[in-house]
Amino acid sequence: MSKYLLRLLSFSLLLGVLPAVIIGIASYTIASENVESKVKEVNMQWLTQTQMRIEQMLRSVEKSATQFANSSLVKASMAMSYDITDFEAIRELTEGLYNLQSSDVVITQAYLVNLERSWALSLNTLKPLQEMENVGEFMDYAASPKSILWHAGTPATNGEEGEGTVETVTLVHKIPILPQTDRPQGLLVIRVMASDINEALNSPASTNYSYVLDRAGTAILGGGQPQTAYETVNRAVLEKLGANPEQPSGLFHTRMEGKEVAALYRTSAYNGWTYVSLLSIEALRAESRAIAEMTLAMCAAILLAVSAAALYGSRRMYRPIRKLLEMVTGIKRSAQEEPPRPGRDELEYIKTSIQSLVVSRDRVEQQMLGQASHLKEFFVLKLLTGQITENDYILRSAMEGFPEKWSHLGVLALQVDNLQDTRYNEEDRELLLYAVGNIAQEVLPASNRFPPITVQYSQVTIVAVQADTPEEAKAAFYTFAEAVKHHAGQVLQLKASIGISSPFADIRETVKAYGESLTALKARIRLGAEMIVHYGDIEPLPPADCYEYSHLRVLEERLVYAIREMQAASASEILRQYLSAMLFKEGAFHAHQPLLLQLASRVLQIAQDHGIPLSEVPGEEGKVEKLFHLQTREEIIHWFESRLIAPLIRILSEKTDTQYVKIADKLVKIIQEHYQEDISLESCAQLLSYHPVYVSRIFKREIGVTFSEYLSDYRMKMAKVLLETTDLKVSEIGERLQYKNISSFIRSYKKLYEITPGQYRDKMMRGSAE
Structure with missing residues (x-):
């Protein structure tokens, strides 16, 4: 095959094959990633919906328990000492316990416990508190500081359902509801079937397994699988929540029993449980194989079509080259010159032949001209x-x-x-x-x-x-x-x-x-x-020793000051005044050069004073030797501004900006770490060894607000977090955030969020109940 034809065919194949291969690989990669991303997104949405369904079940039970605990019947019973003869009052209380049943979950047992009168009423009987078989459990609930809490039930003892599986989930409601108390009058204890909650955890996808962790990282719900196999995943979930507590949900990849899985988790702000869903990556990638097979088939078809088109098109494009080569070869043979050697490039041979005809005619003429x-x-x-x-x-x-x-x-x-x-x-x-x-x-x-x-x-x-x-x-x-x-x-x-x-x-x-x-x-x-x-x-010039340097000295000092203060516009104006005072004096040009050289030395001295290498200021194109070749006033101004003044001001500004950013970052870190303490701009400035006015100006420039505004906004943000995540009173939150006057705290919160702290907490609780 001809050398040029082979190159043409190779280029055509490369031009057609390479895009097909790139498009195929890109299509498969993008499609696979999209499939995996969509599946993970759907599973995260399902996990969120599961969390909402389970919390809705628990909230409905809690709402019924709160209504019953706050009823006049229960409040009156806390002051009574009942025995089996008080059957009328016992019957009314028992009916109230039976009425706690919900359509969402099944209540297996309910207890009304009077700790002061030492009696306990269940769905079945009334007994003295000490005769109850779970009296120790009740005492543990009473000792807990929380007023309302959810507790996982006792693990199964037969071990058939799986390690760590629980049969019931217990709601404990103290009577009366007092925040942070360990000495209540009584308890309302309700046990619900864990199987109802486990049913909500069943994923529609067979490749998923979902379960629930308590605050300690123990799997309490979602039985059916051995929990020991998931200890590595549970530890990883707890580590991520501990490292970033402000991020209650997330996704990460890990290996479990030699297989890669994607772990999705969400932590509930309601009871601190963490909902975990494990998704097999191998199953996800199996769904992408069909895409890979289709992409491979399409690329193969494209390659075949491109190969056929390249072969046909290359032959058609080579046809005029072949005719031209035959014509040139015939001319060479008639002139008894050497024909082209086999394997030689045809176009190169044709070009050389034409050039030899032209060069031989024009060579002498061109040389003479x-x-x-x-x-x-x-x-x-x-x-x-x-x-x-x-x-x-x-x-x-x-x-x-x-x-x-x-x-x-x-x-x-x-x-x-x-x-x-x-x-x-x-x-x-x-x-x-x-x-x-x-x-x-x-x-x-x-x-x-x-x-x-x-x-x-x-x-x-x-x-x-x-x-x-x-x-x-x-x-x-x-x-x-x-x-x-x-x-x-x-x-x-x-x-x-x-x-x-x-x-x-x-x-x-x-x-x-x-x-x-x-x-x-x-x-x-x-x-x-x-x-x-x-x-x-040109008028004759007097001797060059008639310069008065005092005025130039003043302008020189002003120029140095402007550069040190990074005032580019002022430095440019003073430079023009300096050149006007110098160049329009009577003197020869060679007398101006020492003054310009001295001015350049003063500017470079600024760089040395700030520890800046001189090679970084003028650069390779701005060496001081260039100063002796400048011929016009404009060239001198341009050289000083572009090679000395502008680079030096830029370097000084970069060093200053870096220092400002470090000081502002340190102030922000101090506020975020010590916002609960009595801090001020003066104390922070003393800690950083700077003047308060200097620190205040830097903070305003880098952050955009004043120190006090940032501190107040950050404390209000943390107040919102405390309102959402704790049971602290509004006054306690204000005191923790260094507000001595609760009215001042409420005004500051309302000014920022257009709602008082108490209104925000009520709105949040109503939203949770709904």
């Missing part, structure tokens, strides 16, 4: 450096087509002012000067110019004019310079200045005129950018 251009530029360079005599010029001018007749000559030296705020970079400067040279060749007539050349940072053009006076020559030179500058700005969007030498007639004075044009350009430092300057228009 290139050498002629370089020779002209080399001649002008020697003319600018004084290496050409007048006789040499007369000889060469006729050969190279240089101007032959003139009355005045002049040198135009163009330099780029600055490249900031343009689309060009510093490394483009030489290429731009070359482009300006091409523009000069097009704008200036050939009879009035020598070939433009680039010398270091300048584009230099020697011009020749016929003029009666030097003033007319100067005007012509200015017209030429204006034309070059205008077209360079229009075509390249380039800011440039041009220095013009004095008119001269002797070709040997070209070296001097070149120096004059460069000297004229140096006036930009005082006159500004985008200038056309005649050397004769």
Whole structure:
């Protein structure tokens, strides 16, 4: 098979196969993950509904028990000492116990216990308390500090139903209901069948197993499976709840008996039970196999179709290449040249054959044109450096087509002012000067110019004019310079200045005129950018030792202060004032350089004072040596602002922001750990060894609110948690949160949540009962 045809076929196959494989893998992965995620979400919803159903059962029993315990009949019985002769009163109490039966669960036994009168009434009989077989259990219930509590019943003794399985669940209701008491008058004890609750735990999915843990992590409901196999899962659930008590539900993966399972759990705020559902990951992934098989079949079909299309299309696309190769091979054979070797790339062979025909014809012409251009530029360079005599010029001018007749000559030296705020970079400067040279060749007539050349940072053009006076020559030179500058700005969007030498007639004075044009350009430092300057228009400068440094010293100190205070706008304005005071003084440019170098050293000293490496401030592109090559006021301002001031302020700001964030984080941590204590901004500032005003400003800047506002909001949040999770009185919660006046606590809570603490607790209890 042809080499090019093989490449074409391979590329076509790769172009078609690779997307199919990627799409197949992505489709299977996404579909599998979606299936697993949906199943877990459905199971979590089922676990939530199961929790709500079970709690509804328990709440209905608790509601009936509360109504019975608060009835006048029970309250009166707590003051009576009954015996078997008081059958009328006993009958009424027994009927009340029977009426506790609910449609949701079956009550197996109920006891009304009078601890002060020492008697106990069950559904069956009235006995003295000490004759009850479970009198110890009653005493344990009475000693518990809670007024209402749910307790798992006695484990099964036969062991047939499974380890840890309970037969009943007991509700204990103290009489009267007093918070945190261990000496009640009596007890109302109700036992319900655990099997009714276990039925609610049965999952519709055969791969699930659900059960209930008490506060100690013991499985109390959901019998039917050996609980010892789930001890690892139970410990993991307790660890996660202990590590993050504010997160009452969650999901995690673990291994049980060598198999991977997903454990879903939810902790009830009602009685502290934890509902756990175990889901087999292997069963989940089995549901994704059908997706994998379908995806594999579709990918295989796509691959077959792509392969057939690639083979057919590659042959069709190769057909014109084959005809062109046959034509080129026939030409080579007629010229008695070597035919293509087997296995050689066809396109490379065709390209080489065509190039050999073109190159052989144009090679000599291209070489001659290139050498002629370089020779002209080399001649002008020697003319600018004084290496050409007048006789040499007369000889060469006729050969190279240089101007032959003139009355005045002049040198135009163009330099780029600055490249900031343009689309060009510093490394483009030489290429731009070359482009300006091409523009000069097009704008200036050939009879009035020598070939433009680039010398270091300048584009230099020697011009020749016929003029009666030097003033007319100067005007012509200015017209030429204006034309070059205008077209360079229009075509390249380039800011440039041009220095013009004095008119001269002797070709040997070209070296001097070149120096004059460069000297004229140096006036930009005082006159500004985008200038056309005649050397004769520059006024003689006095000696450079006439600077008065006192004013500059003041501006220098102000600039250093602005940088230290990270005031970028102020630093930029002071820098411009400094340059205005320095550059517009009478003096040569070389006298300004030491002052600029000293200013740069003062700025770098700030970095050293703050422990910042000097290499991080200017960077590779902003070395201080670059300062000696700056030619305009704009370039100096740009260099100082972009290479020194802006990086230094940014680094100082980053260091300051990091310190502020650490202080704010420490304050937040102190509030969250000590909100129940008497803390203040002053005590926290003293603990962190900072002034309170400084700490207050940082906290407001980083957190967005004041210290006292954050402390009050956090205490109100914790008050809401205590109202939801404890039986503490509103006054006790206020005292715990350091509110000496309960009215102040209630006002603060209502201001934040638009409801009083007591109203919120009543609303929460009504919602739970419903």
